[in-house]
Ligand SMILES: Nc1nc2c(ncn2[C@@H]2O[C@H](COP(=O)(O)OP(=O)(O)OP(=O)(O)O)[C@@H](O)[C@H]2O)c(=O)[nH]1
């Protein structure tokens with residue numbers, strides 16, 4: 001664990017959001033193995049992008065670096081190249097802004113070849129404009145540091161050429177991978193299974209929700225990792241899930257964060273395809289988070305930005321076992337821990353994907369077996385229980401075809417469907 005100083009500038013108009021911004025930066029630090037040794041903030045009327053901290057504050061920061069022996073300064077605000085360089089020169093340690101911090105996390109966490117290539121491209125794109133001064137050859141290795149030390153303009157120009165060449169190579173390799181993915185996806189779409197994507201702010205509880213739905217299907221063996229850490233999931237996972245006898249594909253995707261660096265959105269274009277090509281989005285919101293509204297807004301904006309704005313969605317308020325934050329609007333409330341609301345959510349998914357279809361729980365006397373067999377041609381029938389009088393069955397299919405079943409319909413269907421029937 002390396003120790004860092006967390007620095008931030010609180011603008012007058014952002015006072016109410018500042019605590020959240022700093023807390024998120026602390027969590028981002030933890031997500032890439034850094035502990036915050038000390039914090040320093042400056043209140044300001046406006047943000048001078050060229051200098052960031054005023055000179056008195058900058059001296060205070062330099063003293064804090066010495067005192068704590070911190071290896072780097074993490075800035076909660078995004079900095080200009082000039083401001084970053086000024087702070088690095090004064091304090092003698094690396095300055096990491098919010099974008100560089102997120103890039104570091106993605107770098108550490110990427111596992112698949114595609115994610116690794118995407119992150120490398122994002123890092124190079126971030127580093128390129130920072131090569132304006134001679135001798136920033138260390139920038140790449142150090143993930144976008146501002147410090148410029150080294151051996152002259154020629155070398156810097158050479159590095160720029162190398163970076164651009166590598167970016168072109170990466171674009172080619174990624175295009176090739178996208179083509180392969182497209183072919184796999186194409187095969188998958190031929191299977192005609194609907195796609196549902198879990199989207200939302202990072203750490204909202206998306207992966208846990210996928211696991212809860214697998215548990216509901218008694219398929220625990222296929223669970224994905226869940227962790228109290230920002231960006232625990234970087235690579236898309238997909239699992240087949242069923243509800244009301246209907247199968248669909250459920251995608252777990254990378255979480256969003258406020259001011260997600262554009263270089264990353266661009267680089268992760270194909271990873272975000274899972275959300276872009278979904279038939280239905282589950283917008284997962286942490287119901288216990290006091291900042292849920294702001295985070296939900298960021299998610300909505302990011303979905304628009306990646307071209308998934310018009311896909312139908314269900315808002316899912318999760319972690320309801322932790323206490324629901326007041327002023328929460330209507331919407332489905334669930335808990336991946338207690339499984340509260342999970343069956344209802346799965347019913348709602350099936351109802352949304354198949355609006356023209358319905359599912360009924362019926363009690364059919366044995367005298368109606370011929371009717372049951374006849375109906376198998378138009379409806380999906382699943383036997384739930386064999387009783388003395390007859391069968392308890394779950395029937396799914398187009399609404400018009402199920403009309404004859406209404407005579408046998410179980411009155412307490414709503415109630416039953418909440419528990420696992
Ligand atoms: N109490 C409680 N904790 C939950 C619930 N759902 C998720 N968590 C916890 O919240 C943390 C984050 O959960 P994840 O499912 O990994 O969140 P995520 O949205 O996939 O996060 P990223 O992949 O990092 O974007 C984990 O520590 C989970 O155990 C819930 O319903 N109740």
Ligand SMILES: [Mg+2]
Nearest residue numbers: 206207232233
């Ligand atoms: Mg996850």
